[in-house]
Amino acid sequence: MLNREVLQNSLSxxxxxxxxxxxxxxxxxxxxxxEVRPMFGADLRPQATMLQQAIAAVLDHLDDAEWLSRxxxxxxxxxxxxxxxxxxxxxxxxxLVEAMVRAGGQQWTPEMTEAWRDALTVVAGLMLxxxxxxxx
Numbered sequence: 001m002l003n004r005e006v007l008q009n010s011l012s013x014x015x016x017x018x019x020x021x022x023x024x025x026x027x028x029x030x031x032x033x034x035e036v037r038p039m040f041g042a043d044l045r046p047q048a049t050m051l052q053q054a055i056a057a058v059l060d061h062l063d064d065a066e067w068l069s070r071x072x073x074x075x076x077x078x079x080x081x082x083x084x085x086x087x088x089x090x091x092x093x094x095x096l097v098e099a100m101v102r103a104g105g106q107q108w109t110p111e112m113t114e115a116w117r118d119a120l121t122v123v124a125g126l127m128l129x130x131x132x133x134x135x136x
Contacts, residue, residue: 002122003115004062010112011059014103015052021103022048029095036091039082058123068126076127086131089124093117 014021026044030037040047054075061067097116101108 002062002119003111004059006111006115007059007062007119010100010104010108010115011055013107013112014100019045019048019052021099022051024103025051025096025099028099029091032095033088033091036088039084058119069129072123072126073130076130077132079127080131086124086128089120089128093120093124096120 023044026040026048057071058068061071093116097113097120100116101113104112
């Protein structure tokens with residue numbers, strides 16, 4: 001079970017209007033996995049805005065399984081079309097959690113890290129469930 005309160009409180013701790021958290025996330029992702037950089041445009045601000053809005057929307061709908069399945073399924077299909085692999089979801093989750101830990105500083109707790117890892121695992125699973133079946 002996802003901990004809505006911990007997720008929302010921790011996001012409030014690290015989120016900002018300038019999307020610094022999201023831009024730091026992308027910097028970390030590209031430092032660790034430069035092969036994904038070409039999948040993104042030169043200006044990351046629009047992407048950072050979309051990601052921040054998507055995270056907030058997911059948190060707003062944690063109790064709505066139908067919305068999560070439908071919305072994250074559609075997002076998963078778009079990511080599949082873009083060539084995003086299942087392995088990349090783990091890269092994204094790790095870079096995002098690392099950016100959050102850094103932004104949260106001393107106020108960030110291990111419970112927050114665990115809650116975000118759990119939530120991102122669920123999100124990735126719902127997105128990957130929508131990927132087209134691959135024939136063997």
